[in-house]
Amino acid sequence: MDFDVYIRFMLALVLVLALIGGLAWAARRFGFGGQLTPNRGKSPRLSVVEVRVLDSRRKLVLLRRDGCEHLVLLGPNQDLLLESAIQAPRDAASPARAAVPQAETPAGKMPEVEMPEAKRQTS
Numbered sequence: 001m002d003f004d005v006y007i008r009f010m011l012a013l014v015l016v017l018a019l020i021g022g023l024a025w026a027a028r029r030f031g032f033g034g035q036l037t038p039n040r041g042k043s044p045r046l047s048v049v050e051v052r053v054l055d056s057r058r059k060l061v062l063l064r065r066d067g068c069e070h071l072v073l074l075g076p077n078q079d080l081l082l083e084s085a086i087q088a089p090r091d092a093a094s095p096a097r098a099a100v101p102q103a104e105t106p107a108g109k110m111p112e113v114e115m116p117e118a119k120r121q122t123s
Contacts, residue, residue, distance in 0.1 A: 064088055 049062040049069060059074045060082075069086040072079060
């Protein structure tokens with residue numbers, strides 16, 4: 001093999017890498033790359049508190065924005081706002097415990113729930 005084949009290969013490699021770098025720079029410059037460091041120096045206003053998968057196609061997401069929470073159902077065809085402006089609990093470390101009081105039950109047992117008697121039909 002000749003030496004000029006290696007030189008052509010190296011020049012082609014450098015050209016391709018330069019094109020990739022130039023496209024990445026242009027994408028960031030004109031807003032296609034997204035913001036890599038949002039809210040630098042500020043406290044975040046938006047956060048995902050909790051995500052629950054309902055089935056293979058739907059998710060239930062609890063979002064916190066400026067001290068209030070929003071419950072959103074995400075699906076493949078549409079997104080649905082279930083509840084809005086829920087007051088966020090003061091204890092941010094454990095929002096689930098602060099929002100829903102837990103009943104005292106022995107370990108491994110489900111709490112007893114009273115069911116109304118079924119109405120009997122008389123003919």
